[in-house]
Amino acid sequence: MISTRKKVLSFVITVAALLILFLFAVNTGSLKVSVAELFRGLFIEYDSNVATIFDLRFPRIFIAMLGGAATAVSGVLLQAVMKNPLADPGIIGVSSGASLTAVLITAFFPAMYFFTPILAFIGGMIAFLLVYSLSWKGGLSPLRIILVGVAVNAMCTGLMNAFNSATGSNYSGVASFVNANITQKTWDDFQTLAVYTLIGLVASFFVTGQCNLLALEDKTARSLGVNVTRSRIVISVVAVLLASISTAVVGAISFLGLIVPHIARLLVGSNHKVLVPYSIILGAFTLLLADTLGRTVASPYEISAAVVMSVVGGPFFIVLLRRSKKNYGG
Template sequence: MKEKRIAAFVIMLILLVGLFFAAVNIGSLKISFQELLKGLFVEYNQDVATIYDLRFPRIIISMLAGAAVAVSGVLFQAVLKNPLADPGIIGISSGASFAAVLITAFAPTLFFFTPFFAFLGGVAAFIMVYSLSWKGGLSPLRIILVGVAVDAMFTGLSSALNSMSGGNMSGVAAIVNGNITMKTWDDVKTLIPYVVIGLLLAAAFSGTCNLLTLEDKTARSLGINVNVMRIIISLIAVLLASISTAVAGIVSFLGLIVPHVGRILVGSDHKALIPFSALFGAFTFLLADTVGRTIAAPYEVSASIIMSVVGGPFFIILLRRSKKYGR
């Protein structure tokens, strides 16, 4: 098993690096690897400068957002003990999106604080889902059903604001539709600290995630305050989902697909699953974005649409195979 994990990590790193350089070179401007390195570190090159300003931010945002959403999915599945949990499905992403849309539409001067307000929106959705799902305890099935309703509500509100703003692709609509075409280095600088902090916190609680997958009585006998740990880890998951939503928009099913494939490749130990899901999530979202901007060139299909097209059938397959929820 250890050798399989190491092989999975190595292969994923190679695929991610290869996809990164492929994504850099896909488009109207094409340069060799040597020209790229020379233009970045040795002497000025107009083509390299253009790629650096236009493609690099988009690629880095795709990787950061993909890693954040994937790890958020891992954490939610551990906390809820539900293989169908995903920040998009249970309404967290739409709550964060609505808050980001409000700030973008009515307080654009607070642009750099958008991830923070998106986090507050995600927390609000999180509180709504958990409180409305509580009925003498938390049922994973109730959380999913309530989450779908909350997701629909916030999605409708965001779409209404998008229509009121005129439906332009800058600002509000970019968040609603998950469009990352015009992202800049400012967006990268806004996203990086939140993602790094969130991923480090997720890694720090990886051992606790393993314990939460046990029966509650067993976890308590090991000295774990189950309810407190669930809330803390859920807030970390909300943070990761919200910050990515604030910059890249809602990305459905990424937090569902990546953890499942990750468990097949590296097992269920969260100490390996969380870092692998971060790598695989970065690869998956970057691949979706790269496919989206090449499949109908010169037009583009947003990465969120690609993920929805792929993730929908994947979710149906999981639902049908699940003994508990698929009857």
């Protein structure tokens, strides 16, 4: 049992770390301003350096934070639905399904670009239903979920890479979804992401109680009057919405929805009423950290946040598999 003091301390430290990282990310690049200059330029009087930073860096930073929060909460909800601690929107193919839909719209129906988030959600939902149905065999096996998810993810990623090659790796189009590139994102992209993400995050607070009940055995939950099937569907829709909308704007980020929930559980416990809000903060911090590292490690060149997360997440996933007390071969 994790004490209330540790939970509060975890929230305070993570919020402080996010604020410090935000200020560091703002000053990562050729233009640098002090905190006082930033505050003055934003709220008191015009400053050309602050205006440039506001137009170029702020959208990227806020998109990384919102995208990280959405993906992290999506991972929390999917793990609750599937009762599988290894479930992640990237690993099980939800993100790649949404990405593939966004790629198809960008490549063949550019006039429908405004509807990309909704269509990406439909693509992510189809991928999720495909994985869920193919994994079901008298019950859900964690091994089958991962194997089917990897297969669906590989298929969608292969199709995306094919379209990427066909379009000449144009970062303003198809490749931005394939490589999770957020370099050229604008305030318009942020507004699109913010509207749908906030809806999904608010909805996630309303299903935290159902997530806690799904942790019980299905028979036990039903005996308490819970409609298990309906709860799974509702939570799944919210999870896929968050993952798909994030993917439609940020791109597919593997392992973020796996790493953040596990770290969050170690710090604040498994009660979803606390786990979900903490995962929002930690998810925002994690993706912003990955993006900031990608901007600084090989400066003046950039490494995609998706690549940074894959390098970190791959070993984390292996360690998690080896340390798990469950037998995932059953």
